Amino acid sequence: MKKLVSIKDVAKQAGVSVATVSRVLNNKGYVSESARKKVEQSIQELNYKPNEVARSLFKKQSKTIGLIVPDIMNPFFPELARAVEDIAAELGYSVILCNTDENKEKEQHYLDVLLQKYVDGIIVSSNTLSAEQIHKLHIPIVSIDREISQGIPTIVVENKKGAQTATRFLKDKECKKIAHIRGPLGVTNADERCEGYKEVVSGEPWFRESYIVNGYFDMQSSIEATNKLLRLHPEIDGIFAANDTMAIGAIKSAHQLGRKIPEDIAIIGFDGIALSKATVPELTTIVQPIYELGKKATTMLVHLIEKKPVEKTFYELEVRLVERHST
Amino acid sequence: MKKLVSIKDVAKQAGVSVATVSRVLNNKGYVSESARKKVEQSIQELNYKPNEVARSLFKKQSKTIGLIVPDIMNPFFPELARAVEDIAAELGYSVILCNTDENKEKEQHYLDVLLQKYVDGIIVSSNTLSAEQIHKLHIPIVSIDREISQGIPTIVVENKKGAQTATRFLKDKECKKIAHIRGPLGVTNADERCEGYKEVVSGEPWFRESYIVNGYFDMQSSIEATNKLLRLHPEIDGIFAANDTMAIGAIKSAHQLGRKIPEDIAIIGFDGIALSKATVPELTTIVQPIYELGKKATTMLVHLIEKKPVEKTFYELEVRLVERHST
DNA sequence: TTTTCTTAGGTAACCGGTTACACAACCAGT
DNA sequence: ACTGGTTGTGTAACCGGTTACCTAAGAAAA
Incomplete structure (x- = not known):
């Protein structure tokens, strides 16, 4: 694998310290206009992209969420997954897909894996998880389609x-x-x-x-x-x-x-x-409103992750009858 | 977020250095039987799980692969995604799902994101990517369902x-x-x-x-x-x-x-x-054989990632006619 | 003129692992 | 007794970012 450009390379190019580059990157702290210009130009020239892994390690968050479903082949879930992924991407998160077949061991396994990868939150659609299991994770969870227990943010339909x-x-x-x-x-x-x-x-x-x-x-x-x-x-x-x-x-x-x-x-x-x-x-x-379900869940999850206020942690979305030709 | 147990905690508990713990973890280097026992016990007691992010940073690989599809809602892809995820999980990898709508910008964007997250490889099903774009990534890629160019590992059907x-x-x-x-x-x-x-x-x-x-x-x-x-x-x-x-x-x-x-x-x-x-x-x-397609692609990708030998980098899988009632 | 505040930017510690290197102990071969 | 190989373990550098802390200059306040 070719070595990627690091923050040090940018710093050297721009003739400043890595701290300054980091400040430019995060728009945080004091940076003079001239330094910012130089840094930005070097970033351009070197086509520098910050290493998310290093960032994750320090910040203890990965800009990634987990999506746990029983089986993506079940026709209900592709639309949900699409909604989750769309909104997540919009908000700067990636999504890791997990199929559990409603199997307790698989679920626990994926939970462990996701935790080890420092995912920032998880959206679950499952009924084998216990409230206790979930509280132990210490990261935000949103449950979709199935109510696990009170106190756990949930989005269901009527x-x-x-x-x-x-x-x-x-x-x-x-x-x-x-x-x-x-x-x-x-x-x-x-x-x-x-x-x-x-x-x-x-x-x-x-x-x-x-x-x-x-x-x-x-x-x-x-x-x-x-x-x-x-x-x-x-x-x-x-x-x-x-x-x-x-x-x-x-x-x-x-x-x-x-x-x-x-x-x-x-x-x-x-x-x-x-x-x-x-x-x-x-x-x-x-x-x-399957897409809406996923959208709401993701929005809520990201709010919880970023500690922004959420009005409610329980939504019951409306359903509507669509008459076609089988009745 | 509650602090997770780190390798240092384990080392302290077991009365050894972090290096020894790491050796036990990776089954690498010399470790005495007695030290191994102590470390394993401490790992048990503390329920220690190594931090994958830290590991990724050093190893420059994340045990994660990207799956780029046009739209998971297209009924062809859930089964493919399921196969990819199943095999990936079996081999110890997670999969990040990306929907591109065959849109060039989205594709480039996801490629950047995946690279920043140090994914170890990517499975793509897309026809807007150029061979050049792909070679620039410097990580293994497998193309599914569509042939991008010779030299890029590909799995298609007849x-x-x-x-x-x-x-x-x-x-x-x-x-x-x-x-x-x-x-x-x-x-x-x-x-x-x-x-x-x-x-x-x-x-x-x-x-x-x-x-x-x-x-x-x-x-x-x-x-x-x-x-x-x-x-x-x-x-x-x-x-x-x-x-x-x-x-x-x-x-x-x-x-x-x-x-x-x-x-x-x-x-x-x-x-x-x-x-x-x-x-x-x-x-x-x-x-x-959609599932087979995903399975083969994932197996091949992981082989490429782990530098294991692969016999072929081009597969054309067989299709078969299934007669039902519309003919 | 001295003090204080704001701005600017560098140095180095830190996140949690992995591993090169150093060192010690022990055994075998000459 | 001396040399060399094998085994076992710790110290510290490193991966690539972020940020606490420090220094310094210039402006404003006393």
Whole structure:
């Protein structure tokens, strides 16, 4: 590797000390106009770029944040990651990507690595981390999409309200028997969405617990769940899936079973991922402001890092129903 | 921020010098069994984790690689990113994610940032970088999906061959008039795929240049292109789209125009992104080994970084046709 | 004129590791 | 006994920045 120009080279060129160069660089302390000119010119000439690593070592901060997600291949996360990276870059930070598969050991491992690299803060979207684990880190954390514990800055969406909206919408569309494909038990947002559904239908004479089936937020489990559901309850004419991927699974299953969408059966999802616009029929869904989520989280994290005031450390963002052709 | 334990603390605890601790840490140089034991115990007790930043500064390497992609939201890249991150983590590296939108300034900016952070190597998927720009970096680079110039390690797939396979497959399926929605002009893989198509159909009596229409690898442009195409040439009964996203656009367009797929018109894509399995009908496509691509690139990059021997610096990975229901 | 404040800029310690070098102890070979 | 190689360990320089501290000059205040 070719040696990079260091602050010493610049200092020598400009005929000043390294301290002066550093002062120019950071716009801090007293520097005469003439010295500043000379330094700036030398920086130009040598194409000098300060070494961030050396800077990090002294300042104990690295202008880097960690982004911990279960799996970037899950269609919810690319948009989130993009938002985080966009805002981070704007504010002068880089982002290190970590996929944990919701695996406790991997999570702890990445936490250690990020800490060793002096990252300034971390954005997590995970439900296996404990509050204790997080407090031990002593650096700012923002939790996205899942509430870990009070006191930890969190950004979520109105899961329950969205679920109610979705379910009511199906009712308004004259669906008589509405089922729900829920997400994994114990995952906060899956639980909340299920609760929202229940609140709307539990009073209905036709409602039965077996209208709620389990999925794991993925397509395969949803196809199987829907197959079973429609065989057991052929009367079902509306399905609210706890996320878009499962809604697409439901569409495929219904299609296989010869049901027409939306004529025979209406299907609504949750998330508003890009995929929901790519299907035929296009999916009606509760769209989350995913980009906004990432944006807000990053802005907040950087504020926390830079000790700027933050108004709130808990945001619940609004969701909105987008009607397309599956209902 | 709470002060972290440093090597000095460990040395003091163990009653040895920092040099000895460092030797234990790196398994380098002579250390007596008794000293090693004491040091290891102190490390345990204090839960000491070496500061990677300090290490980076001295070693001029950071155990970090950069991953530069146009846009992680483009469905091709999450799987690639996942592969890169998986392998990198396995080999002890972290990955910094950069989205450039194929924008020259952003690319140069990220290159600068990555260099300042002493990343050990970079994986790029981009076509605006010049060979010169890359050589100036003086660190290992691997180019994915796009060939920048000879001499720069590259991993691509058999674009032309895949395109030929796709086109021939449509012919074998009794399509009489096959059109092509190509990717942006000047983008290597788009050009190669178009060439592959041409080689198969240019000898056909029915072939005309206007059967090739332009898209930008995105859905919107493809929908518009297909609309125009099918209006102008209603006789078309087969479409080879240069990527899956555009194939899906073509499906949607055909659907809107009342054509049945695959009865009236067969559609085949290229890439094999997750989305291609989510549509109704599921997309027949030329699948690229995306994960394999990322894996190979990362393995090679780390070999280059660690100066281990690499057999080849140019790989052209095989693609395979996966028949589903759109043909 | 002396004191004090502001401006300017250099020297060197420091961040937390790694490693060249020095030195000592011990063993083997002559 | 002398030489030389191997082993074990500490001291201090170094990586490339930042900044506390010091000195000094000129301006303003006493």
